[in-house]
Amino acid sequence: MKNTIDDVAKLAGVSITTVSRVINNNYPVKKETRINVEKAIKELAYQPNPMARGLIMKKSKTIGIVVPSITNMFFTEVIHGIEKSIKLNNYDILLSNSNGDAMNELDCVEKLVNRFVDGVIVITPSTTNMKNGVYDEIAKEIPLICINGYSKNPKVNLILSDEENGTRAALDYLIKLGHKKIAFVRGGDSYSYDIKEKIYATYMDRLESNKLVIDIADGNSIDVVKNTTTKIIEEINKDYKLGKEITAFFACNDLMAAGILNACGMLEIKVPKEISIVGFDNIILSEMTRIKLTTVDQNMKTIGSVAAENIIKLIENDKLEFKTVIIDTELVIRESCRAI
Amino acid sequence: MKNTIDDVAKLAGVSITTVSRVINNNYPVKKETRINVEKAIKELAYQPNPMARGLIMKKSKTIGIVVPSITNMFFTEVIHGIEKSIKLNNYDILLSNSNGDAMNELDCVEKLVNRFVDGVIVITPSTTNMKNGVYDEIAKEIPLICINGYSKNPKVNLILSDEENGTRAALDYLIKLGHKKIAFVRGGDSYSYDIKEKIYATYMDRLESNKLVIDIADGNSIDVVKNTTTKIIEEINKDYKLGKEITAFFACNDLMAAGILNACGMLEIKVPKEISIVGFDNIILSEMTRIKLTTVDQNMKTIGSVAAENIIKLIENDKLEFKTVIIDTELVIRESCRAI
DNA sequence: CTGAAAGCGCTTACAG
DNA sequence: CTGAAAGCGCTTACAG
Numbered sequence: 001m002k003n004t005i006d007d008v009a010k011l012a013g014v015s016i017t018t019v020s021r022v023i024n025n026n027y028p029v030k031k032e033t034r035i036n037v038e039k040a041i042k043e044l045a046y047q048p049n050p051m052a053r054g055l056i057m058k059k060s061k062t063i064g065i066v067v068p069s070i071t072n073m074f075f076t077e078v079i080h081g082i083e084k085s086i087k088l089n090n091y092d093i094l095l096s097n098s099n100g101d102a103m104n105e106l107d108c109v110e111k112l113v114n115r116f117v118d119g120v121i122v123i124t125p126s127t128t129n130m131k132n133g134v135y136d137e138i139a140k141e142i143p144l145i146c147i148n149g150y151s152k153n154p155k156v157n158l159i160l161s162d163e164e165n166g167t168r169a170a171l172d173y174l175i176k177l178g179h180k181k182i183a184f185v186r187g188g189d190s191y192s193y194d195i196k197e198k199i200y201a202t203y204m205d206r207l208e209s210n211k212l213v214i215d216i217a218d219g220n221s222i223d224v225v226k227n228t229t230t231k232i233i234e235e236i237n238k239d240y241k242l243g244k245e246i247t248a249f250f251a252c253n254d255l256m257a258a259g260i261l262n263a264c265g266m267l268e269i270k271v272p273k274e275i276s277i278v279g280f281d282n283i284i285l286s287e288m289t290r291i292k293l294t295t296v297d298q299n300m301k302t303i304g305s306v307a308a309e310n311i312i313k314l315i316e317n318d319k320l321e322f323k324t325v326i327i328d329t330e331l332v333i334r335e336s337c338r339a340i
Numbered sequence: 341m342k343n344t345i346d347d348v349a350k351l352a353g354v355s356i357t358t359v360s361r362v363i364n365n366n367y368p369v370k371k372e373t374r375i376n377v378e379k380a381i382k383e384l385a386y387q388p389n390p391m392a393r394g395l396i397m398k399k400s401k402t403i404g405i406v407v408p409s410i411t412n413m414f415f416t417e418v419i420h421g422i423e424k425s426i427k428l429n430n431y432d433i434l435l436s437n438s439n440g441d442a443m444n445e446l447d448c449v450e451k452l453v454n455r456f457v458d459g460v461i462v463i464t465p466s467t468t469n470m471k472n473g474v475y476d477e478i479a480k481e482i483p484l485i486c487i488n489g490y491s492k493n494p495k496v497n498l499i500l501s502d503e504e505n506g507t508r509a510a511l512d513y514l515i516k517l518g519h520k521k522i523a524f525v526r527g528g529d530s531y532s533y534d535i536k537e538k539i540y541a542t543y544m545d546r547l548e549s550n551k552l553v554i555d556i557a558d559g560n561s562i563d564v565v566k567n568t569t570t571k572i573i574e575e576i577n578k579d580y581k582l583g584k585e586i587t588a589f590f591a592c593n594d595l596m597a598a599g600i601l602n603a604c605g606m607l608e609i610k611v612p613k614e615i616s617i618v619g620f621d622n623i624i625l626s627e628m629t630r631i632k633l634t635t636v637d638q639n640m641k642t643i644g645s646v647a648a649e650n651i652i653k654l655i656e657n658d659k660l661e662f663k664t665v666i667i668d669t670e671l672v673i674r675e676s677c678r679a680i
Numbered sequence: 681c682t683g684a685a686a687g688c689g690c691t692t693a694c695a696g
Numbered sequence: 697c698t699g700a701a702a703g704c705g706c707t708t709a710c711a712g
Binding site: 692 | 697698699700701702703704705706707708709710711712
């Protein structure tokens, strides 16, 4: 069985109080005593029980991260960014996957809170939850950061990559190339899709062009690649004569863009000759596809490191000032678009 | 502040013992009392404190997973597979990233154990740790499964995808296509690389062909794609006249294969015309690259679900019989190889 | 069927 | 500088 603080105390011939003090280094301890205790700790390979500790201190040196999917590299790249900074500060990560379900997402957060994580980062929270103010409540109880989730009245610390600007840049680019008939491909319940669609709608209205919004249910899991392919093939076969009614696709993430690319391949539609495609995120996949994707870089590493810094500030200053950080996005032009 | 079992007891007018009993449903409680308590629980939105619980029961309904990288889709796809089965049984996941460092890996495991996870799954453990028997020790204390880690004397539960067969299939295929001068590209400290290299060596000996092993330090992180590209370009520029001294690459995972493909692209070497490439894993990336990769499917979903089933069996039967499960691999022929 | 009490492994006033 | 004691929020013999 694991050694406890009692074992250490006995071996060192002191009280558990003293042992606790040398571990936490928060009260004066005579040098000699300290050395003895440290020896005992080493000898027994003693490690404090984090459960017992957490029970008292309500702290755990752990931050919780909730993502809608673990197979979408956008999220893993952000997590990677968070991890680097957070480890430097001796925090650990507890990762939780909501599978893109709003209720599930809340469940994940609650479980993390119950485990006394010191802070929570939710990446791409569901719009439902952002809108109904749950996170405003949660933020009162625990340091919370939402990445790419938005609410008008943000009582939550937000990190937003500038998806609006990114969307505009992508759309402007397509329009500059002469495209007017642009289809919009999105996933389910999240701000990232909503905000992009809104801008898309504005653009289409201005161009007096018809809107075509294609919704791929679970937009974040890796399965979306194949689901998109299927769906796009279906759509094309059903109604739309590509190259006539549609000349370009705007995809809300690179996974969907890759799916569209595949669909075009299977239908022998040439990209970018007959159809242009813009993706979003700039995950590594986007530069590996057979036609390299033109996409919008979200700077995942920056998002991650800013999130890490801020959550630690929030935790250690114990001040919860609500603020919003905007991270730049950038259009990355590669091969998947062409002028008509 | 959060409500505790005391608050519930008070509100329901019973002792905390009784509350505990209705929560855990492990002792008879009068129907009426139960209903009262349940009402109180609902009213206070009471949730038992998992720390307090864990402290006593040394159980947490959580299993820990340790991976060397979170940005390699092989791992996320395995995790995805684990997650599905595990959630059905009401377990949660604690995910930990070792960044491919052996010491770090042990640290991760220890931290998980300290948090009273009920079992640990280590995906692609470091060879060092497998060899020096640490995991044999750990397996005595806690249900443990290692995926794609191997030791001759396995006192640990192992799940191995049949990487040997997979490697042979890939090499046989290349040889059947007429290749003899095959370079081998691997990453750092892991059984998956070692076993493949061993087989590669045997093949090269049999062919009386020179070995060329290229080591990309951190073989699992997403950065390996770019690192491989750089390294391969360097190697080619340095010594090797491709198409003469080397006609094919065997890459230990698809990320590296993608990196090689990129390098060839940048050097204007045609794949598969001038150079053939075989990858390993069959992550989704492999069918999205500009030349679709011929690769070896590891059946990540199966690995994941078998791991999940087994760890739960291990936990709930409390019997630690050591056994090894082998998962089939399968050569997937796509576009990146060609006869010479 | 129910409750008082001990105890899980720690930290932190309090007293010396 | 050090220790005895209370307490964090639970579960589980033990007694009734």
